Each structure stands twice: as C-alpha cells, then as structure tokens.
Amino acid sequence: MSNRIRSHVLEERSIAFLRDIFPDTWAIHSFIKDYGIDIQVEVFAENGDRTGIRFYGQVKATDKNISNDRLSLDRSHFEYWSGHTDPVLLLRYFDTTKELRWCWLHDVSWLIKSGNDSLDVAGLLKTWDVATSPTQVEKYLHARRQALFEPLTPPYEITIEQLDGNDLGPIIAAKIASAVNSKSFKVLPREMAMGNFQLVFAPTKIASSYSGLPGFVFHHENDLTEDELVEHALFATFLCACRYERILFARSLASVSAPLLYRAAGKELRPQFFDAMIFSLGLMQAVEIITPLLKDEDDPSLPWLMFSTTCAASSWRYGEAHSWAALLRQWLECPPIPENAGPFAYNLGNSLAQQGKWDEACEAYSIAIAKDSAYDNRSYFWGEFGAANFETGNFEEASRCYEKALRLEDSPENRWRLGDTLFHAGQFANASEQLQMALPEVGERNRTYVELVLLVCNELCDLWNLESQTASAIEECDHEVMQLSTTSMNEVEIVAHLRPLMNKNAIDARLNFNAGVFANRNGHYLIAGYRFLTCALRQRGDAEAWINSIICALNSGNAHLAILSAKAAHFFVGEEFLPWALGMMPSSPQIPAQMADSWRALITELIESFEQDRTVSEETPILRVHTPNGTQVLHLGNS
Template identity: 20%
Template sequence: MPSRPIQHQLEDLSRTKFKITLPCEWVFRDKYNDYGIDGEVEIFDKDGKSTGLLFFVQLKATQSANKKLVKTVKFNVDTLNYYRSLPVPVLIARYDATNDCFLTMWAHEIDLFYAIKAQKSISVRFREGSEWEVQDKQNIVFFLEKHRALAKQNLPIPIPTIVTIDKKSTFIINNYTLKGDIINKLAEHNDIIKTTHDHHEALIDILINAEQVIVRVLGDPRCTFQYTPPEDKILLVEEITDLILIGIAGAIAQREMNDLAAKIIFSGNISEKVSRNLNILQLFLPHLLRSSYYDSALKLISSVLQDDKSCILEFITHTCILISLNRTNEKQASAIESFLFNCAEISKTIDKQKYGTNLYNIGNFYRSKHLPRKAIKFYLRARKFQPAYYKQGYFFAELGGLFFHINKFKISASFYKKALEIESKKDWIPLYADALMFCGNYQESLNTLDPYINSEKNCADEWVLKNFFLDNIVNNFKVKSQDRNENLANKLADIRLSEKDELRKKLESSLESDFLCALAWYNIAQNHYREADIYSAAVSFIFSSLLSRTDVEGWVNAVSCLLNIKKHDGLIIHTIKTAYAINRESFRSSLYSRLEESCVDSSSIIDALEAIITTCATDKEDAELRIPDEAGKMNDILGLIKKE
C-alpha cells in the first residue's frame, strides 16, 4: 500500500497546531499555490471587525530532538529576497514536534549583510525568546500597524528611534556615558528624530558596537556601516552620530521617502561627510536627485567633481539625472542644465575627449527635453573633441532623428544611412525608410521598409501602416519618387470655397504636388464617405492620420469606418494600436464618445476595442548616457543598468 511521507504529515500537523495558537479573533487561511508561503493571517478586533492587518506565514516543521538543529533553518537567499519584496511581512514559524512548540522570526529581520555575493543559501538561527506561545500577540498588532504606516510612507515625525550599545563592546568612555552623549547629539535634530526607550514605539533601532553601526527599520537591517572608533571622545560621538544619521537617511531612501532622506542629509550637516565617501554618495544620488533637494545635490556633486580624477562619479551622476529627469519641472531642468555645463567646463582644460563626451551628454539632455536644434548644436560640437563619435552608429542615428524632427529630411536620411553602414541595427531601418519617404523617394523607402516588415515579427504597427501606404503610392498610383511641393499641395487641398465639380480635380492635383499632403487625403476620405465607399474612406483617413499623427479626429474616423465594413484585412487592429500609441487617452476617450453617440449598444464594441488597446505597451523614450570603454567604443551605460 502507498505510504505518506513523514515530512508531509509534519507539515499538515504544523499547520493545524499553528492555527490553534492564534487568538480566536485571528483568521488563518491556507495558501497552497504561493511560492514559499503556507498561510495568511488576518487580524480582527474583539467586535469581529477587520483591522486590515495581515501577515504571511512560512511553516518549517521538524521532529528532531537535537536543539541545535531545531533552532537552525536553511533558506535560499533568493527566497529571503522574495520575502523582503512582498508588501506583507512574512513570519517564519519553526514547529518543534518533539516539544510541541513554535519558534518564530520575521523574514525581513534576517541580515544578509554577511552572505557571500554568490552564496545561494544561508543558515538562520532563532534567537532566545523567540517562542511563539509566550509572545504577547498585542505586540504583533503594534508591529503590523507600524509596518502599514511605513508602507504608506506615513511616518510619525520626528521618527521614534531607539539606541542600543552592545554590552560586550568597549570604547574610550563607558557605554552608558557614550549612549547619553549620542542621544544628546541626536537631540540637535529633534525635528526629524526623537530617541525613545520604548521598543513598541520605536520605528528605527540603532545597534552600536566597536566595529559597526547597524540601522534597522522595524527589525529590517537596512544599513550597516563598518568603522574604526576614534580615540578622541568628541570625535567618537560625532562619528557615530553622523553614521546614525546617514544610516537613517539611507534606510528611509530605500523606502523611496526621498525628500525626508535628503532633508536629513542637508539639514543634518552631514552632506560633507557623505561627499567624502564616494560609495555612500553613489548610493544616495538617485534618491537625492528625485527629491526636492536636487539643486543642493547638484551643487554638492559639483564640488566633489573638482577633485574626482576617475570621472566615475560624473558618469553616475549623469545617469541618475537622466533617469530622474521630470520634463515638466522647469526648475529642476534648469539646475540640471547648469550642472551639465559645469561638468563640461571642468573637463575643458583637463581632457579634450572627456570634454567632447560632456558636450554630447548636454546634447542628450536637450534631446530628452525635445529641443532638437539645441541638441544638434552640442552633438556636432562633441564630435570635434571626441573622435570616437565618428565610428559610432548610434551617434549618426541620433542626429538623423533630430534632423527629421526639424523637417530636414534629406540630411536625416543621410545620417541614418551612415548609421546603418557603421552598424546594421534593425531599429534604424524603418526610421531610415521614413526619412526617405518624406524626401519623396517612395520606391526606395518601400524597398527599405518592406523587407523589414516581412522579417520582423514584432515591428510597430505604424510601420505596417506606412508600408501599406507606400505600396499604394508606388503600385497603385505608379509614383516612384516626387519633388514635393508642400505649399502648393496644401493650397490645392483647401477646398472650402471650391465648387463641387472641381473638388476631385483639385485634390488629385494636390497629390500630384505632394503625395504626403495630409489635408488632401483627409478631404479625399470625406468624399469617399459621402459616396458610401466606406473602405476607401477608411484607407484615406488612415493615410491622412499617418501624415498628421496627432490628428485624433482622423484616427477616430478611420476606426469608425473600419467598424462598418466586414473585410478590412487586419487594418483595424494596426490602426487602433497605432492611434493609441501616438495619442494615448485622447484617442481612447474620443473614440468611445463617438461610439456611444452613434451606436445603440456600444458596450460590446468598446469591450472588444479595449481588449486591443490593453495589449499596447506604454512607449517611453529612454534616455541614453554613453561613456568610452577601453577600446574607445561608446557604450550606453543606462541600457546596461536596465539590463542588470
């Protein structure tokens, strides 16, 4: 007969036993399909009302009689990191079947500071007093309430903090005097921190020994500093106090409370100490630059860069700036702009190639701010000082994009062509084809784009539509190229005062002047619609919208027409996804409003359209920061960071 493994029996027994130990107001729910989680406990008050407080439980059962084995559990480091990432705290409960009791600890209290970098597992030992049955369950409630406040970034200010000095450690003064002096020193920052002796009140606890200052947030060891105690009493107190403040700021910053962290750094008079330690400064940079203290942060970094010969900090700062940049915050942009120019000035007399790199990064900043003419100016200046750019495909591709945005299509096409000659990057092919199309080289554009569309499974829907558009121009209208006359085409396409008999002729003449005249295609679409040729109207509205990408009405008209025909060759999906990718919510709301006005029962249609729209990825223009490697190749370190 089949037998059931002992370990499975123990696991079920531990689950039953743990439920019994809970207060009657608490509810345990089994979780069988969650990775590393056996149950969930929800806390209700004495009146049976939910408090909204929850914690997860990971049960570990043993029937060993060896006390050392009972008190030790082995965990995968990845599992512990997973527990720390969860929004709900995880209680590890070790069931000792021999003595019928539980030992417990919170997963986030396990300190991975000493784990070797490549270490896959770690042995964890339960502390004395960790017996679950003797713990006051009200303390669990206090802990969960503080955890919830921390998760919501709703900290009490000043932050209750408890300071403990290891009794086994010896200093040049006795531990009680040292603790008192540290508390008095911290009192100078009583608008941010208040010391307490009440463990239930404290959100942060500080453990000090002769080698380390450890900062814990609700038991979570967020920051650990190694230090050598000074032999002078005053310096000792200042050193430990500064490390406490830096540790609290770091722990808070890791919780993305960037403004509070920056306030501690800049109002606590520890910014100079932070600036002297490159490793600490690097850790704080992203948070300081995302705070309202970014101006102070940039000034601090500028002072450091005067002596930074390695340039590492400068590159890291540029990275953080581009990641943190808020395009709508002009004050922030102005501060960043000044900082970048300052970096360039510092490097100008030291290293011409580095100066060229800094000029490029200024251009990159302007590109991210959608200021193409300024960006072009600094890109072109950069290559005079940094010859490596002449060998970089991305450099010419970026210039191609910038010249495209200022309607210099021939220059744009030449730069894209040069980029592809240096590096055959697939993403540049449709951009090159687009530039060729706006040059009037329709056949060459189609020859470039069509193979790309046929070979790429996940190409953007806009390129599929443009390929369809080019195919119509070349194969239906038999036009391979054209010297575009935009002004004449727009003049002819304006048919507001034209007689009905001459409309078609004027619109045909408009296309003969410029097949990329959006107004002509829009009016052609309206004519087709009046003549009940709905498919032709839809196609013409698509062409018009491709040429005037932010014309929401044109896109809505195209989709509305396609919804009224049975056969549309998949055009409707490409059209919806392209329109939404370009115009986002303005397209969605306009389309749904149109449908609600024109359809008796529009809900089923809207549901179907919503299913298409929700598959669209949110396109974000990634900032880039490039630095030369040992071979002189310019690598995008932002891209490398994101891959990590």
C-alpha cells in the same frame, strides 16, 4: 488511513499552549493546511473593539531541551515569510519544559550568509515572558502601523542593537548622535526604545530597518574603526529612509552628513548615494552639495561621469527633466570636466528631445559633434540627430543623418527610419526600396507603420507615376478644384482630375484629406482610403483622417489596409480612437460577413491590448555613456 505521529501531537499541544499563555485580547486563527504559516493572530483592544492589527505565526514544536536545541530554517522559507504584508513571528515550543521562545523572522533573516542556504536561529530566540513579551509585540505592531500610515515627523529616533557580544551599543549611539549633531535626531540603545529606524550590528554586517520593515544589509571587514562603522550605519539608514519615502528624515540626514555618507558609499555604492541625494533633496540642491565632494577627488573624471549618468536617470525618474536640462546648460557653459563638454551637449540634446523641444535638441546635437568629433563615428548619434531633424520637419537633413547612421550600422531600425524620412522628403521610390528591404527584419512593434508607409509609397509610384517630387505650395484655388465637379466620375476620370494636384504636392495633408472626400463622394473608396491615409501619416494624431481611411478601406473591400490603419490609429491616437471603433460597423452592402467578423475581432484585440501598447509606446529614455570599456546604454526607467 494516516497514522498519528509525534509531530501531530506536538503541533496540537503547541497551539493549545499558545491559546493558554497569549493575552485574552489576542484571537488565534489556525490554518488547516500548513503552507509555511501556522496561525494568524488578531489583536483586539481591552474593551473588545477591533484594532485591525494582526500578525502571522510560524510554530516550531520540539521534544528537545533549550540547551541542546538547533533550528535550521532555509533561505526559501525566509523569502516566503518576508513576502507577507503582515509580519511573521517565529514561536519555538519546548514540550518537555512547557517553555516558549520567539523572535520576529525579519529580525534574523538578514543574518543568512550570502553563500549559505539556511540559518540556525536557535541562538537568536528570546524567552517568552507572559508579563512583558505581549507588550513588546504590540508595541512593535503599533509602531509598524504608524510607520506605514502616518507621517514621520521629528525628532526622529534611531535605535542601536549589538549582536556580536561587544558592548558597543552606547558608544556607537553616542558617535552617531555626534555625527548628525542635530536636534532632529535621537539616537538610543535599543533597550531604551523602539525607534523609527533600527540599526543592528553583527560581527561583519550592519543592518538597517524602518519600524521592522526590511532595509539594507552591508557586509564589511572585521577591522573597521568605530568611525567607519558609524559612517556605514548612517548610510544604511539614509538608503532605508529613501526606500520607504521618508523624505523629511532623509533630507535632514543628507543636509548635515553628506561628506560622511559619500565616504561610506565608496566607489561601489556611489550611484546609490547620488540617486538618494537627488531623491531626498531635489536635483539642484543635491548637485550643490555633491560638487565640492567630487572636486576633492584626486581623479574626478570617473566620479563625474558616474554622477552625470545618475543625474540623467534620477531626474527622469523623479520628474525633474527641466532641471536636468537647465543643469546641462550650466555645465556646457562652464564644464566641471572640460573634456566632457561634448557628452554634456549630447545629453542635453537627448533631454530636450524627450521634452519635445526639437529645435533646441538639434542645436545641442550640433554642439556635441563640434565639441567631440568621436560622435561622427557613432550610429546612434546620427539616428538621434536624424529624429530631431525629422520632428522639426527638416526631412532633407534628417535623411542625411539617417544615411550616415545606416553607413555606420546597417540595421533594420536605421533603414526603415531612413525610408520613412525619404517618404516625407518626397523621395517615394527610394523610400519604397529602403522600406521593402527593412520590412522582413523590422520588429513587431513597428511593422504596421512600416508596411503602411510602404503601401502609400507604392501607390504613389504605381497609380500616380510619382517616383520623386520637389513639393510646391498648395494654394486655396487648388482645393476649390475638387468642389467643381458635380457629376459622377469613373476611376480614370478621378485620377485625371486629381493628377495636376498630386503632381504639385502628393503628400500635403490638407490636399490629401480633401482629395479623399472628393474620391469618396464619387464612390472610389480605395483611392479615397489612400488619400486619407496619406493625410494621417503626415498628421499622426489626426483621428478624423485615420477614421476616414479605415472606413474607405473597408468600403473598398480591402480588409488588410483597414486593419493596418486601425492598428496604427490605435497607436497614434490612443483612447480617443476606441469609442469610435466600438460603434463602427462596415456600412457597404458588398462587404462580406467574414470581413465584419474580422473587424469585430480586431477591435476586441485592440481594446484588450491598449494598456500594453500604451506602455510600449511610451519609450523609456536612454542614456549612453562612454567609458574606457566602450559605450554603455542605460535605460533611465531602471533603478
């Protein structure tokens, strides 16, 4: 049986004290188990109506006196409290004097020094006044709800609070008001208002917040001038506004204070400044404002490189890919940094490729290597150039690009893409060789596709004796040949009947689809399955071709081919494939029950993994930038 200890007594007394001094409109719900939160307080209106407003309370009771109190809270607790959807109030109860001191935990958590694991908050607590403190709490809670759920409109209030003992609050407020110089903003010392945005100054820190929600903390040296403090404070507020998508506020501030914000960002925070400007103003207006700032730099090359990199990432993130492409065209015609013409063209090629404008992408890549010969020795460039040529149907040129990429970097990625391109170019034996070499090292994501192409190449070589082929045009009469036979044919006869057509163009999509129908009608399901599969590989979004290839593979008893085709169909066709697959059951009587069970298990797996597969299939665009330290690869989806 547990003993009753002093902390239990203090805990009960503190909760009883709170019930006594809190307003009658506050309902206290205490928790039996303490996980770092002791109470939840629900706020009601004077007439008893629910408001939906609430906050949490962490109660710390003590026998000490206020004068010699210490209350050290560790970093992990602050991180836990900041993760709550509702704000957390720290309540310090002194049993000997029956007094209460308090603060919002988010108001003090930012004061933990970067190298420390705890913070003594005793000196940061305020005395609870039964006449004014509840009003202050409710005012904050109402402002926080308004900030979260109601649009922010001008005039915007910025309030200032000083914690370092210097009475600079009014001075800083006046300087900030002068810096923004707009009727859209009001800047006040915090004792006068609870503004939309708050700025708190400590000896070596400036913290911003939005109606009590965490913002940004900037560390600085003690010798900053008042003007520099103002610049850093406004920059913190600007980033905070962007963080909470207060676009009108951020746009207003960016429009009137861009040079000031740029100075405050310095070299270290320049990317954040560029991104926030693009987010709040849009790409083109941000470029218009930022360009003069960059031209004033003594050496603008590195800032321009950083700016163009941020433009690429931000335009993708904020849905301005078309604007980014248009901007790159402008920069290509009149480069702000002449030596960057090659990278501008290369990034234009990437942007156009991401939009599916493959012909234009090929043209941009050609300009890139003409402007900057260094791309000739970069494997990734030839891989991307190869991909653009592949998508335009220029398989011979794509093969040359991938061969160059493979010579520069012998990787499974380059090798299987070369094999795939050789297949589409009619070089079936060479394609098989490259795919066979790549398959053991290909990642899980591409393995199914690589194995399918390899199987088709091997079938073309082994059954049809086609190691390579210069394709001829397929005429309408070629398709009619497959409608002439009315009698059932055996496999040898089927092959003999189709061989002249296969010798003409073994990977023509329509020819293979019709050949699949012909072979299926004669009961030769495996031949039919490969013909439908060839059509599907040539027209990757053709759901009917994929479905027929799977049915024929199942009816032939080739479960492995059916499952590979189903996984590929799921990848290329997406949700359209799943409803059909759900209702599909192998119909041939020779299919064993075990295979039918495997099919059901596969479909279940595909359904469960669909969202994950779709996310993976949507490749995050990347940007490669060249610096004195080498090439850096940036994933544009990352902030």
